[in-house]
Amino acid sequence: MATRIENHKFSIVEAFRECFYIVPDYQREYVWTDKEVQRLLDDINEQIDSGSDHEYFIGTVLVAPPAQADAPRNRFDIIDGQQRLTTFFLLLCALRHLFQGEPQMQALNDLTSTSYVDRQGNTLTSLKLDPRYESAGEILSKLVELNADPQTVRAGIQASGIASFGSLENLLNAYATIYRYLQDNYDNVTKLRQYWGYLANNVVFIQISTDVSSALKIFETINERGVGLNPMDLLKNLLFTHVQQEQFSQLKNEWKKITKPLEKDKDKPLRFLRYFLMANYVIRNKRGDAVVREDAVVREDEIYDWFVNKDNAALCNYAGRPFEFVRKIIRNVEHYLAFTKGCGNDGKPNVTMDSLKRLCGGAFSLHHILLLAASNFPKPLFDHFLGQLESFLFYYIFTKTPTKDLERNFSVWADALRDISEIIDAGAQRDKLNTFIAERFQKSMVGSSRNSVTRSNVIHSTRCSSTALATCWPS
Numbered sequence: 395m396a397t398r399i400e401n402h403k404f405s406i407v408e409a410f411r412e413c414f415y416i417v418p419d420y421q422r423e424y425v426w427t428d429k430e431v432q433r434l435l436d437d438i439n440e441q442i443d444s445g446s447d448h449e450y451f452i453g454t455v456l457v458a459p460p461a462q463a464d465a466p467r468n469r470f471d472i473i474d475g476q477q478r479l480t481t482f483f484l485l486l487c488a489l490r491h492l493f494q495g496e497p498q499m500q501a502l503n504d505l506t507s508t509s510y511v512d513r514q515g516n517t518l519t520s521l522k523l524d525p526r527y528e529s530a531g532e533i534l535s536k537l538v539e540l541n542a543d544p545q546t547v548r549a550g551i552q553a554s555g556i557a558s559f560g561s562l563e564n565l566l567n568a569y570a571t572i573y574r575y576l577q578d579n580y581d582n583v584t585k586l587r588q589y590w591g592y593l594a595n596n597v598v599f600i601q602i603s604t605d606v607s608s609a610l611k612i613f614e615t616i617n618e619r620g621v622g623l624n625p626m627d628l629l630k631n632l633l634f635t636h637v638q639q640e641q642f643s644q645l646k647n648e649w650k651k652i653t654k655p656l657e658k659d660k661d662k663p664l665r666f667l668r669y670f671l672m673a674n675y676v677i678r679n680k681r682g683d684a685v686v687r688e689d690a691v692v693r694e695d696e697i698y699d700w701f702v703n704k705d706n707a708a709l710c711n712y713a714g715r716p717f718e719f720v721r722k723i724i725r726n727v728e729h730y731l732a733f734t735k736g737c738g739n740d741g742k743p744n745v746t747m748d749s750l751k752r753l754c755g756g757a758f759s760l761h762h763i764l765l766l767a768a769s770n771f772p773k774p775l776f777d778h779f780l781g782q783l784e785s786f787l788f789y790y791i792f793t794k795t796p797t798k799d800l801e802r803n804f805s806v807w808a809d810a811l812r813d814i815s816e817i818i819d820a821g822a823q824r825d826k827l828n829t830f831i832a833e834r835f836q837k838s839m840v841g842s843s844r845n846s847v848t849r850s851n852v853i854h855s856t857r858c859s860s861t862a863l864a865t866c867w868p869s
Contacts, residue, residue, distance in 0.1 A: 423561030
């Protein structure tokens with residue numbers, strides 16, 4: 395059966411008059427900061443200042459009817475575009491308060507919410523935009539109910555006991571930014587009417603509506619170059635295209651076990667994702683450097699491009715076993731954050747790991763590629779590897795050896811460490827690791843020595859390491 399795709403050009407007023415928008419709980423939360431909100435407001439303001447009567451096109455919004463068969467036809471789940479629609483909803487709320495006592499207020503009332511009577515005779519309010527994540531719906535309901543300036547809204551939300559943090563704080567900050575902008579630039583009713591007239595009639599977007607499965611695939615196509623989204627967001631959406639709609643909530647909850655701990659520890663998700671790839675998979679690319687980059691030279695979407703490559707997709711098998719793939723990432727997040735806190739692969743404080751943490755400081759973290767690759771070692775083997783890694787990194791840091799080759803080496807060495815972790819026989823596993831240390835760490839240090847004194851010291855360290863190996867791992 396062919397997928398039915400409908401599209402319609404809406405002005406902001408038409409959209410919020412005719413539609414109810416739901417932000418599903420599996421979607422990305424509100425992440426816009428003052429920078430993005432300010433840019434949108436400035437763009438509209440420039441159009442007004444220029445005297446242009448042309449339409450201002452803000453792009454496409456991708457929606458899907460809710461899964462419930464009995465859901466009204468004018469209700470839609472937002473698949474792509476919720477940052478913009480949420481911002482415009484907040485803008486309507488700010489205008490509504492600033493137009494108090496004016497005829498425009500009633501029209502804005504109808505665009506932000508509608509009242510209806512349930513079967514018990516209770517009068518209920520339904521928001522025109524209803525975010526289902528965390529307490530976002532409560533925040534917006536309270537904002538609409540209070541119909542006040544940002545300070546009063548914030549105080550009312552605090553008094554009601556609704557927690558505001560992360561994306562919820564972003565909502566309140568965005569409302570404050572919009573409110574101040576309108577006050578600063580449209581400081582009387584006449585100017586505000588001019589602004590409202592342009593916003594109501596000239597700001598338009600194309601709304602594309604189809605079933606949720608098709609919408610998610612379209613979303614992936616629209617954002618395949620990472621437009622407005624980072625690889626973590628795109629990977630999340632990619633996974634949703636490979637599960638049934640009734641599994642969305644389960645996948646959403648699993649995904650939070652990845653993102654929330656990283657957010658809590660203020661760690662960079664993209665850095666983790668890059669290390670995860672190099673620690674867990676063989677990396678092949680046209681450069682031949684075995685590295686997945688995320689820097690100013692090569693765009694961060696190289697990470698996402700790796701995932702959607704046909705061969706890599708088969709390697710990960712996220713299409714066939716999406717939940718297993720997500721749980722693999724979760725285990726790596728747990729190890730990664732434990733390592734950054736000075737703990738071993740058992741999650742307990744580890745003296746050597748803490749020493750390594752102090753040695754590297756915040757400037758160097760590439761060694762996490764190797765630590766993640768070795769995270770499944772038995773604890774004694776992992777601890778021994780950790781000690782040898784500490785000696786290796788101490789050499790590089792102490793001698794100020796350039797680290798440009800380390801990233802490539804670590805990615806390739808991670809492949810060998812994964813092979814070692816899969817060896818079942820303890821003796822064979824021990825011997826293989828000893829060989830790895832001798833051929834990678836020790837030869838690398840000796841080979842890069844720049845003078846006779848350093849070479850002598852490295853050779854001495856190598857001999858000590860060999861002795862330590864024999865002592866730690868008796869035949």
